[in-house]
Amino acid sequence: MYCLPCHMSNGTGAPGMNPPLIGTEWVLGDKERLINVVLKGLNEPIEIQGEIYQNVMAPHAFLSDQQIADVLTYVRQSFGNNASEILPEEVEVVRGKGN
Numbered sequence: 001m002y003c004l005p006c007h008m009s010n011g012t013g014a015p016g017m018n019p020p021l022i023g024t025e026w027v028l029g030d031k032e033r034l035i036n037v038v039l040k041g042l043n044e045p046i047e048i049q050g051e052i053y054q055n056v057m058a059p060h061a062f063l064s065d066q067q068i069a070d071v072l073t074y075v076r077q078s079f080g081n082n083a084s085e086i087l088p089e090e091v092e093v094v095r096g097k098g099n
Contacts, residue, residue: 006055013053024049027081035091035094035095039091043056065092
């Protein structure tokens with residue numbers, strides 16, 4: 001519901017605007033960074049697979065720890081991705097840090 005309009009149903013994103021969710025370190029790498037992007041949004045250009053993406057991602061801190069864990073686990077394990085799950089407890093810890 002929240003991811004689909006920007007990242008597309010197949011996770012490919014939109015060139016130059018919204019990054020793909022497929023095979024990128026932003027998705028498969030550091031869990032804390034990924035959780036923070038969902039909680040706080042992102043308002044700076046990022047480079048993924050040689051392409052710059054500049055569209056703002058809104059924060060989604062209104063989602064529960066369980067909802068964030070579920071969606072991030074789905075993304076990390078879909079579209080050909082094969083990364084470990086994210087637990088609600090991990091989201092809770094990152095949310096509590098407020099960094």
